[in-house]
Amino acid sequence: MIDKLEFFIALARQQHFGRAAEECGVTQPTLSAGIRQLEEQLGVMLVQRGSRFLGLTPEGQRVLEWSRRIVADTRTMREEMRAARTGLAGHMRIAVIPTALAMVRKLTEPFQKRHPDVTFTILSRNSLQVLSMLEDLEIDAGITYLDNEPLGRVTSVPLYSERYHLISAAGSPLSDRETVTWKEVADIKLCLLTPDMQNRRIINLHMSEVGVTPKLMLESNSMIVLFSHIRTGQCASIMPRNVAESFGFPEEIRMIPITEPLAEHSVGLVAAYREPHTPLVSALLHEARARATARDFDRNLLSSDGSAILT
Template sequence: MGFSNRPSFRQLEYLLAVSELRHFGKAAQRCKVSQPALSAQIQKLEEILGVPLFERGSGGVTLTPAGAKACEQARSLLKGVQALQENMLAFQDPHQGSLRLGVIPTIAPYLLPQCLPRIQALYPKLHLEVREEKTAHLLDSLHRGELDLCLLALDLEMDFGEVREIPLFKDPFFCLLPQGHPLARKQKIREEDLDASEFLLLEEGHCLRDQALKLCSAVAAQELPDLRASSLLTLVQMVAMGNGLTLIPQMAISREIRPEDPVVLRPFEGGAFGRQIGLLHRPATKRRRFFEELGQLLCLDGGGVS
């Protein structure tokens, strides 16, 4: 099949209009063309594809099996063309088009519900796609071009590769203890208070786990190896059952800890421990300034740039 004998996008649009309305005249009105012009294009499309797409009768228009399959593929093709146009808008105006954002699980549920409505209100032509994954998966997707921007903790002992950072704000860690724990009597926790403590941590792959392990190593504390959580909520529940203590980021406190939970929350003296929240993007992006604008919006809900 040569280029001259391939279906046009207009013919595919006509095909879908007729399939949805089951009437050539109504389809022509929707497409703002005359009925003879639309009918001629449908007939031409049938000739190109070599199969009848509609059964025409006194009771109206019915799709043939081939027509139904053609409509399915036409929708997919036209959706892809629309996505192409939307994505190209981002090169004309960074505030519109598609933006694929990756966020780690220990940030997404605490920051996005507040900031996403504000972003959508300020940038109504922006199509924001959000993916929640652990740090390593987000970095892989960023480098493969499957994500445009990542929101995560920057102060990790890992190689991010060829990326650019936009630091946003510091998210302090708090010490979460079961009621009755000896350290619960203190108003603030010092580093040396944690010597020989038993920590509950998230499972492998979470950057918060790596940060907690770094603290454990510094104070000669140890992980409880048989108790690992998949989420911060599970960590809180395990502490409430008296299984040990843990670290929890400030942004997660109001969502994950209820007043009736039998736990005690204590800050670290001098705000000694925390994580640096920020954005990562590929070096070649033309949207750096826009990403910085988004970062400022995230800071409104994250506590401000530290």
């Protein structure tokens, strides 16, 4: 039964029989037969069929919710029994918003020192994808914004706060300033993340609050693309200081705090809201709470120029 429920979850996610079969590592006829057997066992049609996948029936939507619960509980039970036999070990999948990628090591490094038999896959995803992947059991945890857009039903642990800076090459407009305002930043050419990224939506929000819109020269879903264009001096960007510092910018790149208003948004670890969590997720949540309590992520202090001090 469990394998058929996993087939069904994969089909709902991929919305294509062939791709779902590939994800599950089986042939398409095997997946299709498993879905039909599940329908026979439950006595309802789960999938609207034609020449291709047409969606789930209302009964299928309800069964999908149960399938996620049952599969998640089964995985938790298996992991608990494995941990009881061999100790904490295994592999964790974490999806992370782009602006938090540089900070992940502050969680994974101490965790792996404590639990050396645990390995990680770190994926870069936008905030909506993080939540969707949690719901679909594609990841074990995520790191995303906690206070700007609805999270839904998740367990969350705040890790640090993002504070926004103008990142600009020396000699370019506003680069000689100690601080700048959101209204002033809107007057220069900018390269920003794409609108599907919550960071970009946050930037748009703060600019709209002061009645301006960004003067966009380039947008990308890659931080590396943004950094490479900042270096040219043809455009500046807006991002948290810790992100810029992670790329080791030379002195010619200025990081200028944006004030009026001073924007600050919480970033944290999220996991599916359920009890019990798997042993791996429970241990990761514990590590995150310990790191946050010890203020290992964000000292919440300001230096003399108003920039965040990160240690």
